[in-house]
Amino acid sequence: MTSQPAPETEYPQVRETQIPAREKVKFYQVGSYAVGNRLAEEQLRAVQSDPNRYNSLTSGHRACQGCGEALGARYALDTAMRAADKDLVAVNATGCLEVFSTPYPETSWTIPWLHSLFGNAPAVASGVAAAMKAKGKKTRVVAQGGDGGTVDIGMGSLSGMLERNDDVLYICYDNEAYMNTGVQRSGATPPAARTATTQPVGEAPGNTWGQGKDMARIAMAHEIPYVATATVADLRDLEYKVSRAMEFHGARYIHVLVPCPLGWGSAANNTIKIARLAVQTGLFPVFEAEYGEVTSVMKLRQPTPVEEYLKLQRRFAHLFKKGADPEVIRRLQAQADRNIRRYNLVDDEDFDLATEHFVEFEQARYGFRKPIGQEAAVGGTAPGGDFHPRKPISEVSTEGVKQAQSEGTEQTASDPVTERFSANPQTVKDSSDSVKAGEGTGGAAEEENK
Numbered sequence: 001m002t003s004q005p006a007p008e009t010e011y012p013q014v015r016e017t018q019i020p021a022r023e024k025v026k027f028y029q030v031g032s033y034a035v036g037n038r039l040a041e042e043q044l045r046a047v048q049s050d051p052n053r054y055n056s057l058t059s060g061h062r063a064c065q066g067c068g069e070a071l072g073a074r075y076a077l078d079t080a081m082r083a084a085d086k087d088l089v090a091v092n093a094t095g096c097l098e099v100f101s102t103p104y105p106e107t108s109w110t111i112p113w114l115h116s117l118f119g120n121a122p123a124v125a126s127g128v129a130a131a132m133k134a135k136g137k138k139t140r141v142v143a144q145g146g147d148g149g150t151v152d153i154g155m156g157s158l159s160g161m162l163e164r165n166d167d168v169l170y171i172c173y174d175n176e177a178y179m180n181t182g183v184q185r186s187g188a189t190p191p192a193a194r195t196a197t198t199q200p201v202g203e204a205p206g207n208t209w210g211q212g213k214d215m216a217r218i219a220m221a222h223e224i225p226y227v228a229t230a231t232v233a234d235l236r237d238l239e240y241k242v243s244r245a246m247e248f249h250g251a252r253y254i255h256v257l258v259p260c261p262l263g264w265g266s267a268a269n270n271t272i273k274i275a276r277l278a279v280q281t282g283l284f285p286v287f288e289a290e291y292g293e294v295t296s297v298m299k300l301r302q303p304t305p306v307e308e309y310l311k312l313q314r315r316f317a318h319l320f321k322k323g324a325d326p327e328v329i330r331r332l333q334a335q336a337d338r339n340i341r342r343y344n345l346v347d348d349e350d351f352d353l354a355t356e357h358f359v360e361f362e363q364a365r366y367g368f369r370k371p372i373g374q375e376a377a378v379g380g381t382a383p384g385g386d387f388h389p390r391k392p393i394s395e396v397s398t399e400g401v402k403q404a405q406s407e408g409t410e411q412t413a414s415d416p417v418t419e420r421f422s423a424n425p426q427t428v429k430d431s432s433d434s435v436k437a438g439e440g441t442g443g444a445a446e447e448e449n450k
Contacts, residue, residue: 014344017288017296019240047079047239054081061108062100066268068258068275069097069173071232076171079239081111083246084140089128093121093145093154096180097173119153121145122161125168140246147174147188151215162222165250172215175260183263187213192328193315200318219253223292230286231257233275237298241288257284265314277309282336285343300345306333
């Protein structure tokens with residue numbers, strides 16, 4: 001079977017997201033963009049800096065310590081309330097946010113708020129918007145839900161809302177699993193992650209590769225007026241995206257990454273740090289799009305190796321145990337590199353290579369095609385000429401090389417495949433060193449290794 005080179009994909013240059021408050025606020029005025037900016041001019045201050053903000057999700061709720069979703073919901077709804085001049089109705093799908101904020105007969109919401117079923121929040125919100133229009137009111141409508149109620153159970157309802165272009169802003173607070181019911185895998189769970197239903201056992205521990213849904217891109221495919229991604233790590237960006245979305249009428253979608261300390265196995269005080277690392281590694285690209293076209297992105301000055309993000313979470317601790325397959329981290333790095341290239345997050349030609357060969361890398365993994373020029377380095381040729389993959393051996397691990405030699409497999413200490421599919425070869429070396437030493441995951445991983 002003859003291999004053909006993967007076609008090169010040309011991605012247009014995209015401008016960096018311009019946030020007026022960030023551009024004009026001086027660092028010396030506040031010391032950080034994350035706080036209230038009370039020393040800045042009033043029109044440039046964050047919504048959260050206003051002592052008279054609406055406080056849509058007030059104190060008394062029962063979210064876990066360090067809950068990213070509680071932060072995200074308060075930031076988003078307070079901003080939407082200001083943009084709508086307090087004339088707004090929120091529709092909430094069943095899930096963590098609904099459960100911890102409204103234990104019957106109590107509630108932490110201070111706005112008009114409706115609870116819907118797990119999968120029909122978009123439909124209910126569409127009905128509310130239609131009712132307000134029929135009554136001649138200009139009340140704005142926001143629907144919200146977690147990743148389970150958005151990308152899985154409610155995806156059909158959401159797609160219908162987007163396709164009809166109903167005048168609703170839908171916000172997904174993505175913590176990458178069904179956290180309220182016991183941390184089960186969802187369509188937003190990343191590859192190799194441990195959940196209650198994707199245990200780190202067997203030849204491919206953690207969540208299965210090749211599954212899941214990129215909901216922001218699915219929303220873009222509907223060519224609705226506005227789509228954006230954001231995280232709780234960047235208050236200014238999240239407030240800007242919500243304010244921008246409220247300027248449009250019709251269907252709008254915002255996907256917010258909200259780390260979950262309980263489900264991710266992370267320290268409660270690392271929620272913001274982890275969300276920031278998800279962006280800085282390229283694993284979670286932050287952008288905005290209008291009518292199906294990306295219009296701006298959050299540029300990265302210097303991408304961070306994916307290990308820095310992974311090692312803070314117990315759900316990835318098995319990737320750093322002694323004897324773990326370093327290929328998993330290489331594939332995650334390749335995925336991050338592809339995002340960097342796809343969204344033009346870094347103005348650096350070094351990242352051009354990642355996207356050009358990402359598909360080739362995945363096809364080689366599953367046996368569809370040989371990596372170009374690497375037939376002998378990664379796998380062998382089965383009868384009939386079809387490629388039969390085998391696990392690559394760590395290119396720096398002495399134990400791995402010795403094992404390969406004992407099996408009669410010819411390997412060298414330098415595997416050019418690694419350099420081809422990662423824009424940062426040092427990332428792979430560091431990960432392999434960590435695997436060899438059994439380090440890199442902090443106390444959480446060390447406890448599992450005992």
